Amino acid sequence: MFLFIRSLLKSPLAVGALVPSSPQLSRLIASQVCCGNSHVLEVGAGTGSITEALLNLGLPANRLFVIERDPSLVAHLYKRFPNIQVRCGDAEHAAAILCEEGISEVQTLISSLPISNLNGDNRIAILEGMMNALAVDGQLIQFTYTANCPFPAKRLGLHAERVGRVWMNIPPAVVWKFTRASYAL
Numbered sequence: 001m002f003l004f005i006r007s008l009l010k011s012p013l014a015v016g017a018l019v020p021s022s023p024q025l026s027r028l029i030a031s032q033v034c035c036g037n038s039h040v041l042e043v044g045a046g047t048g049s050i051t052e053a054l055l056n057l058g059l060p061a062n063r064l065f066v067i068e069r070d071p072s073l074v075a076h077l078y079k080r081f082p083n084i085q086v087r088c089g090d091a092e093h094a095a096a097i098l099c100e101e102g103i104s105e106v107q108t109l110i111s112s113l114p115i116s117n118l119n120g121d122n123r124i125a126i127l128e129g130m131m132n133a134l135a136v137d138g139q140l141i142q143f144t145y146t147a148n149c150p151f152p153a154k155r156l157g158l159h160a161e162r163v164g165r166v167w168m169n170i171p172p173a174v175v176w177k178f179t180r181a182s183y184a185l
């Protein structure tokens, strides 16, 4: 918690939350993962609440890859989860970072990025960066603190599904799932 608050004070817009994701929000997100034998990528993992839920739900540690931009949170994640791969970097370059590690794509990408704090162009650039790391039939899970869909999904050729709202989170959050429209069920 101390680390989270320090990070929040350093870059409030980049952290975008007052406290780490709640266990309820983390569990709902982790329950959406379907990855077969593919890797799961988590971006903006922060203190690791969702990371922990993913491991608790049975995702093997060697199939979880994490990208976080704040070096002090990266150091914390290394220590807390010594068996997963954690890289310091920007989610916008997710595909290139994965490629350096010999991973060509992932089936599920979980984003804790404070996407609503970004302006339109930056939001689309980050979204494109994340989609580049996804398999064609992969899914992006993103939560927001506003009720509206965070991306103009239709215009971008995406299918958006509202997974649910979690009241037990500060603030309450809505979980979204995005797939490429051509592959949506």
Ligand SMILES: C[S@@+](CC[C@H](N)C(=O)[O-])C[C@H]1O[C@@H](n2cnc3c(N)ncnc32)[C@H](O)[C@@H]1O
Pocket: 004, 007, 014, 015, 016, 017, 019, 020, 021, 022, 043, 044, 045, 046, 047, 048, 049, 050, 067, 068, 069, 070, 073, 089, 090, 091, 092, 112, 113, 114
């Ligand atoms: C809402 S907080 C993390 C919440 C996390 N689930 C938790 O419980 O701690 C958002 C995180 O995204 C990170 N972040 C923001 N922009 C990023 C980017 N472009 N690439 C990677 N990480 C980023 C921040 O450093 C912060 O740790």
